[in-house]
Amino acid sequence: MRNVRVSVVYLCALVSTLASAQDLASFEKRITLKVLNNGLTVLVCERPEAPVFSFFTHVDVGSDREYPGITGLAHMFEHMAFKGTDKIGTNNYGDEKGALERVEQAYQAYDRERRGEAKQDDKKVAELEKAWKDAIAEAQKYVVTDQFGEIVERRGGAGLNAFTSHEETGYFYSFPSNQVELWAYLESERFLHPVLREFYKERDVVHEERRLSESQPFGRLLEQFTAAAYTAHPYGQPVVGWSSDLESFSAVDAQNFYRKYYVPANMVVTLVGDVKASEVLPIVERYLGRLHAEPKPEPLRTVEPPQNSERIVILHETTQPIFIEGYHKPGALDKDDAIYDALQDLMSNGRTSRLHRSLVRDKKIAAVSGGFNGFPGGKYPNLFVFFAISTPGHTPEEIRDAIHSEIERVKTQDITDEELQMVKTRARADLIRQLGDNQGLAFQLGSAQSLYGDWRGLFRHVSDIEKVSKADIRRVANSNFVESNRTIAMMESTKLAQAPAAAKEGK
Amino acid sequence: MNPPRIGIVVYLAHLWLAFGSTAVRAQRADVATDWKEIQAPALHSFHPQPPKRIQLSNGMVIFLQEDHELPFIRGTARIRGGSRDEPAEKAGLVQIYGEVWRTGGTRGKTGDQLDDYLEAHAAKVETSGAHDSTSITWDCLKENLDDVFKVFLELLHEPEFREDKLPLAKNQLNTAISRRNDEPFQIAFREASKLVYGADSPYARVSEYATVAAVTRQDLVSWHKQYVHPNNVILGVVGDFDAAKMEARLREAFDFWRKGPAAPKNQVPFKGPKPGIYFVAKDDVTASTVQMIDLGTTRDNPDYYAIEVFNQFFGGGFSSRLFSNIRSKKGLAYAVGGGVGTEFDHPGILRLFLGTKSKTTAAAIDAFNEELNTLKTDPATTQELTKAKEAILNSFVFRFDSKEKVLNERLSYEFYGYPTDFLERYRAGIEKVTQQDVSRVAQKYIHKDRLAVLVVGKAADFDKPLSTYGPVTTIDVTIPPATGATSKP
Numbered sequence: 002m003r004n005v006r007v008s009v010v011y012l013c014a015l016v017s018t019l020a021s022a023q024d025l026a027s028f029e030k031r032i033t034l035k036v037l038n039n040g041l042t043v044l045v046c047e048r049p050e051a052p053v054f055s056f057f058t059h060v061d062v063g064s065d066r067e068y069p070g071i072t073g074l075a076h077m078f079e080h081m082a083f084k085g086t087d088k089i090g091t092n093n094y095g096d097e098k099g100a101l102e103r104v105e106q107a108y109q110a111y112d113r114e115r116r117g118e119a120k121q122d123d124k125k126v127a128e129l130e131k132a133w134k135d136a137i138a139e140a141q142k143y144v145v146t147d148q149f150g151e152i153v154e155r156r157g158g159a160g161l162n163a164f165t166s167h168e169e170t171g172y173f174y175s176f177p178s179n180q181v182e183l184w185a186y187l188e189s190e191r192f193l194h195p196v197l198r199e200f201y202k203e204r205d206v207v208h209e210e211r212r213l214s215e216s217q218p219f220g221r222l223l224e225q226f227t228a229a230a231y232t233a234h235p236y237g238q239p240v241v242g243w244s245s246d247l248e249s250f251s252a253v254d255a256q257n258f259y260r261k262y263y264v265p266a267n268m269v270v271t272l273v274g275d276v277k278a279s280e281v282l283p284i285v286e287r288y289l290g291r292l293h294a295e296p297k298p299e300p301l302r303t304v305e306p307p308q309n310s311e312r313i314v315i316l317h318e319t320t321q322p323i324f325i326e327g328y329h330k331p332g333a334l335d336k337d338d339a340i341y342d343a344l345q346d347l348m349s350n351g352r353t354s355r356l357h358r359s360l361v362r363d364k365k366i367a368a369v370s371g372g373f374n375g376f377p378g379g380k381y382p383n384l385f386v387f388f389a390i391s392t393p394g395h396t397p398e399e400i401r402d403a404i405h406s407e408i409e410r411v412k413t414q415d416i417t418d419e420e421l422q423m424v425k426t427r428a429r430a431d432l433i434r435q436l437g438d439n440q441g442l443a444f445q446l447g448s449a450q451s452l453y454g455d456w457r458g459l460f461r462h463v464s465d466i467e468k469v470s471k472a473d474i475r476r477v478a479n480s481n482f483v484e485s486n487r488t489i490a491m492m493e494s495t496k497l498a499q500a501p502a503a504a505k506e507g508k
Numbered sequence: 509m510n511p512p513r514i515g516i517v518v519y520l521a522h523l524w525l526a527f528g529s530t531a532v533r534a535q536r537a538d539v540a541t542d543w544k545e546i547q548a549p550a551l552h553s554f555h556p557q558p559p560k561r562i563q564l565s566n567g568m569v570i571f572l573q574e575d576h577e578l579p580f581i582r583g584t585a586r587i588r589g590g591s592r593d594e595p596a597e598k599a600g601l602v603q604i605y606g607e608v609w610r611t612g613g614t615r616g617k618t619g620d621q622l623d624d625y626l627e628a629h630a631a632k633v634e635t636s637g638a639h640d641s642t643s644i645t646w647d648c649l650k651e652n653l654d655d656v657f658k659v660f661l662e663l664l665h666e667p668e669f670r671e672d673k674l675p676l677a678k679n680q681l682n683t684a685i686s687r688r689n690d691e692p693f694q695i696a697f698r699e700a701s702k703l704v705y706g707a708d709s710p711y712a713r714v715s716e717y718a719t720v721a722a723v724t725r726q727d728l729v730s731w732h733k734q735y736v737h738p739n740n741v742i743l744g745v746v747g748d749f750d751a752a753k754m755e756a757r758l759r760e761a762f763d764f765w766r767k768g769p770a771a772p773k774n775q776v777p778f779k780g781p782k783p784g785i786y787f788v789a790k791d792d793v794t795a796s797t798v799q800m801i802d803l804g805t806t807r808d809n810p811d812y813y814a815i816e817v818f819n820q821f822f823g824g825g826f827s828s829r830l831f832s833n834i835r836s837k838k839g840l841a842y843a844v845g846g847g848v849g850t851e852f853d854h855p856g857i858l859r860l861f862l863g864t865k866s867k868t869t870a871a872a873i874d875a876f877n878e879e880l881n882t883l884k885t886d887p888a889t890t891q892e893l894t895k896a897k898e899a900i901l902n903s904f905v906f907r908f909d910s911k912e913k914v915l916n917e918r919l920s921y922e923f924y925g926y927p928t929d930f931l932e933r934y935r936a937g938i939e940k941v942t943q944q945d946v947s948r949v950a951q952k953y954i955h956k957d958r959l960a961v962l963v964v965g966k967a968a969d970f971d972k973p974l975s976t977y978g979p980v981t982t983i984d985v986t987i988p989p990a991t992g993a994t995s996k997p
Contacts, residue, residue, distance in 0.1 A: 161825075
């Protein structure tokens, strides 16, 4: 929204070398934006390369809206959005509804008893648990398992999936272009009449998802690093949730979460492919216009307080070291964000990057090293992270020192003209490279629309990178890459997996 | 899992529904109240543009695919000969070759100089090694084609494999070796390949510190000399160019190139696993990884189409038997799947896999066994068959919805000697699959008593000891230390 005029002028220059299909005027012509009466934002980008389309439904909620007790709930609801509706996934919704209510009642009774403050009565807990499981078995009789996915797949859907991050939930797949109405029906019903059937089985599934990452040293390191870097802001919580919460929250909790955040004013739906805006918008309006208008949820209150001392986490593992460190910095809407993106490119992109040349090529202490902007998310003030995977025999301390001397270089010496030009050239080319794929384009446009309030933000960001100066880079490096603003997490080897005995030494 | 245009199959399947619900729709002009009411109009016809095939007199095959949407040009040369052809005592050679080919630079320029030029122009020229081939690719803005193509040619014809980049490549491999027991899924997939193909098979063996140390610069130079000949090369180019001009450019570049010896044919034998229970101890985990495995088959097998339908119904997608029964109904796993694996030129791996918390490890094995038993007593129903076929046929269009995908399919068929219309045959083949075919391939390829059952996990936390299922063979995955075989001449 800032600098619109400037960026349009810039964009015209940028795309002058491109084929006509990619000039800005053409992009403007191919994209239609409409905000429906209920507040839902719809973007349609016409790209008739093949008779298919992709969509991306962005919901402006992730684990950022969770608090102790319900961590993992945004992701849990994402899983539930595949469980069907009052018409999909059931053989008799009238009876199923009552059965699901009985599951909830039984669960509340059981959960209260087993987590009660007083000493539990084991026998009573077991009885209540059995009653709950019986109620689940009863409700299961009405379930037509996985019917939502089945419909999508039978009609030719591809890449059906969804994701949850620290700040958004996204749903997506691709369809042949003759299935627009079916898509609109499914996507609207899924958020208009979701039925949280098989909730507690799915909760187990989600817990298995957590175990995948906690069963790997790197997963454990990342979780501890993130938790250490944040004391107040929910970025510190794992998206997948803590185990205790995954074993406790209920379908009622998920329903409440959904009611609050799955409101049309909080959603952006993007369609890209062989679709004509004039034809699909009326369909989208008919179906998704039915979502009930509600006020957009109040913005998140908590802001991470300034860090005033270095934090260090050390994990002892039977594998080789890994080193990560992060520095707090402003969020993606801050005027300096493009500078950090330029820094990321300079430090990490390709074999010419500073960290590769220093740690990998010259010092040979790392197999991979990089730095990136926007961890664990972008919307709120976040971290700029540096990391390296060490080569055998090298310690996290060596890595730390090598990374710090590269940071020192950026602080004390201007980067070269060639480096700055390279960063800008690549930013431009990398953007254009992403424009040739329906699903990728839907992600890019939908995310930009929700983050910047305008899909053109995607292009504008590149023009912001174009404006970055050497002084800017030194300025942000000096103001943010300081010890008191730093969190380090490193993995140290308790015993390298060299000797036969090492296999016995689990933690 | 993803294929076709909305074909005739779906249209017929839903015709009666559409017909029956016309009255309902008429009353509610705006929205359907049931998904079954919504019939898809016929998908407009779509004829993906085939790439142009050129064969030079020296045997080199070239495919050109114009795509003017974005101002880029990409080329990929795939060269016969890969890690399955490297000596066992130098396992890792082709991976190192795939790295140093590019980083070691050309006669005239070091790899670092190439990096500086290419990165400044947002261009890439990369090389890599795989089981049956090595590759060199370029990707650039069309305005930089002249210079980037020159780099590509120099690397192809005059690579220098500078000695100083060898330790860097070896570092990468050694790092991977040192961390290869970090992830349970990675351990399971690696050990499963060894069980199925044999630990020494070129399709299963892994690099060790000693085999990496044994690779010399001369090995890389010799490899290049032995394999990089026009008659072993298939080049595909896609992007914003004029095919006639590109053809002239490529002819000028490659017509002179002299033929060399052909790469050897694949001679690797495949025998399948020894049935039984196998266990890898991993104590720092909360979940087990379970795989049941056997030898799969190849895609030129006439059973391929029935296998594809079987795989879709049994273990593919969001509504297959394994997904619905083990994940959705039992809540036992997040990652679960399986099917009869197929490859172009060697048998794939037949595999059922899942991850489950340690204390339901046996429950998960039981659940797999139950599914395998059910396959005998209750093979695919009519509805399951229809569902699987519709899923494959209706999403078929996603196999060729971009010009680059069309090109890549053609490149694969050319490389493996498959018919050029393999994709069209695939669609026709799937359409013909019957319920009997699916039952037949299930009986023919899946034998519960021939499977190797592999578990990676923390035995102390299991719900039942693995010995419940028979004698357990423990696999030691300890990484052999780097002693001894340090830098050889």
